[in-house]
Amino acid sequence: MFGRLTVTEVVMIAGNHDYLKRDSYYLSFEWEKNVHMILSPDLSCVEFPEYSVAVYGFSYSSREITEECCKGAFAQGKQSREILLVHGGDEKHVPMKKEELLELGYDYIALGHIHKPQQLYPERAAYAGALEPVDKNDIGMHGYISGEITEEGVRTVFVPAALREYIHLTVPVTGGMTGHGIKEKMRKRIEEKGVQHIYKIILTGHRDPEIMFDTESLDNFGNIIEVIDNTTYAYQFSKLKEQNRENILGQFIESFSGSEKDSMEYQALCEGVHALMETRRG
Ligand SMILES: [Mn+2]
Structure with missing residues (x-):
């Protein structure tokens, strides 16, 4: 399905539910050219020189990550626009402080793990939330975040896309x-x-x-x-x-x-x- 996208590059990381077990399908699957999965448990990046963009992230190799591994995960200045992907935000899944995240120097930080969409900091860091609600108490709108980085900075908009609430x-x-x-x-x-x-x-x-x-x-x-x-x-x-x-x-x-x-x-x-x-x- 990702391969059917014509003008889109996909970058993704594994979270706590689909962490990289020894026999994980992620480790052997051959993705289409436009799909980039960061498999490393340490901060790594995918560069897109044609867009002057680098996307950073790391995958879970165990069910839980209790270390504050965002500490010191600074943007490295490989491209003029830098984005960080992080899955977690609670005690057992990459505990982090908002202030520390903002000091890492990324143009934008895309967060996952919490199902409810929420901004951590306007135009800088946000949880997109689940595309569809996954639990009966998962109330409210669900969808995705569409963002644009231009000379003026980052602009994001939440796009409701779930079929049901x-x-x-x-x-x-x-x-x-x-x-x-x-x-x-x-x-x-x-x-x-x-x-x-x-x-x-x-x-x-x-x-x-x-x-x-x-x-x-x-x-x-x-x-x-x-x-x-x-x-x-x-x-x-x-x-x-x-x-x-x-x-x-x-x-x-x-x-x-x-x-x-x-x-x-x-x-x-x-x-x-x-x-x-x-x-x-x-
Ligand atoms: Mn999760």
């Missing part, structure tokens, strides 16, 4: 909404955001105590991996308290007076009242 979608529920109503609301919200994405739905707000909804049946498009029901029951506590001054229900509500809507106490109030009401209903 994992989205955590909050759907507010109000008292009086039926199971069908909630399902319709979810359908609308998902249609607005895109049915191609994969959703974790978080139901919030208050629901009618009489309403039972089956979270299993809410999946309109087959793209919901989880429904979390964080709703509380929509009771009118002040009215219930008035009506039940003389019994345990009224006293129970009274004992929670003043609790904040989002607090654990409020949750306990809702659950407790619901339990007491259920016993009444018999």
